Amino acid sequence: MVKVKFFAVLKGLVGKEEVTVDLGGETTLEQLIEKLKTDLPPLKDIIQKGGILISVNQEVVEKDAIIQDGDEIAFLPPFAGG
Amino acid sequence: MNQDRIRVQTEDFGVEEETNKIKQSSKRIGGIVTFLGAARDFSKGQEINKMFFDHYPGMAEKKLADIREQALKDYDIIDVTIIHRVGDISIGDNIVLIIVGAEHRKDAFRACSWCIDELKRITPIWKKETTPDGIVWVEEHP
Numbered sequence: 001m002v003k004v005k006f007f008a009v010l011k012g013l014v015g016k017e018e019v020t021v022d023l024g025g026e027t028t029l030e031q032l033i034e035k036l037k038t039d040l041p042p043l044k045d046i047i048q049k050g051g052i053l054i055s056v057n058q059e060v061v062e063k064d065a066i067i068q069d070g071d072e073i074a075f076l077p078p079f080a081g082g
Numbered sequence: 083m084n085q086d087r088i089r090v091q092t093e094d095f096g097v098e099e100e101t102n103k104i105k106q107s108s109k110r111i112g113g114i115v116t117f118l119g120a121a122r123d124f125s126k127g128q129e130i131n132k133m134f135f136d137h138y139p140g141m142a143e144k145k146l147a148d149i150r151e152q153a154l155k156d157y158d159i160i161d162v163t164i165i166h167r168v169g170d171i172s173i174g175d176n177i178v179l180i181i182v183g184a185e186h187r188k189d190a191f192r193a194c195s196w197c198i199d200e201l202k203r204i205t206p207i208w209k210k211e212t213t214p215d216g217i218v219w220v221e222e223h224p
């Protein structure tokens with residue numbers, strides 16, 4: 001199982017702050033994204049629009065990153081601190 | 083000391099108190115540069131009534147700590163404090179504080195400028211503004 005978090009504008013668009021996904025073993029982030037697009041339809045448009053970073057265990061990664069049980073994935077909209 | 087120098091918090095901070103901590107950290111410090119970001123009531127041609135900052139707990143603090151460490155490596159400076167507030171912020175309230183102490187002013191100015199640019203670039207913090215037309219999450223922040 002992995003934990004997937006949504007922040008800021010994404011919380012409202014997806015309608016959830018956090019979901020848990022059963023991966024069925026080691027997989028790539030890209031495969032997880034495909035599964036999430038089906039489970040959470042608003043995510044499809046959000047990802048297509050671009051500008052979203054994705055982190056695994058609090059480090060921003062590319063889509064070919066390997067993920068495994070226990071990882072914490074987060075969808076991060078453009079930052080606006082300061 | 084590092085935990086005190088890097089903070090993400092809902093409560094306000096004291097600029098003088100934090101400046102004194104930096105000043106007291108080394109007698110070699112001869113120049114201190116402070117960046118204080120405050121909540122303004124106007125942005126992109128629109129009135130702002132109030133704002134709210136969301137953050138990714140853990141990752142936000144880690145990124146601020148990374149920025150501090152990198153600044154201490156890359157610039158000839160002695161100490162750095164970075165504090166960012168989250169939650170509800172009223173107009174005129176403090177948002178972010180960066181204080182850099184160095185032997186000389188030039189490195190303190192350069193490092194302070196770099197720290198706030200880097201904070202905006204890599205720190206998972208988001209701003210929601212309440213305007214007369216509604217509530218918007220800010221996507222671009224120069």
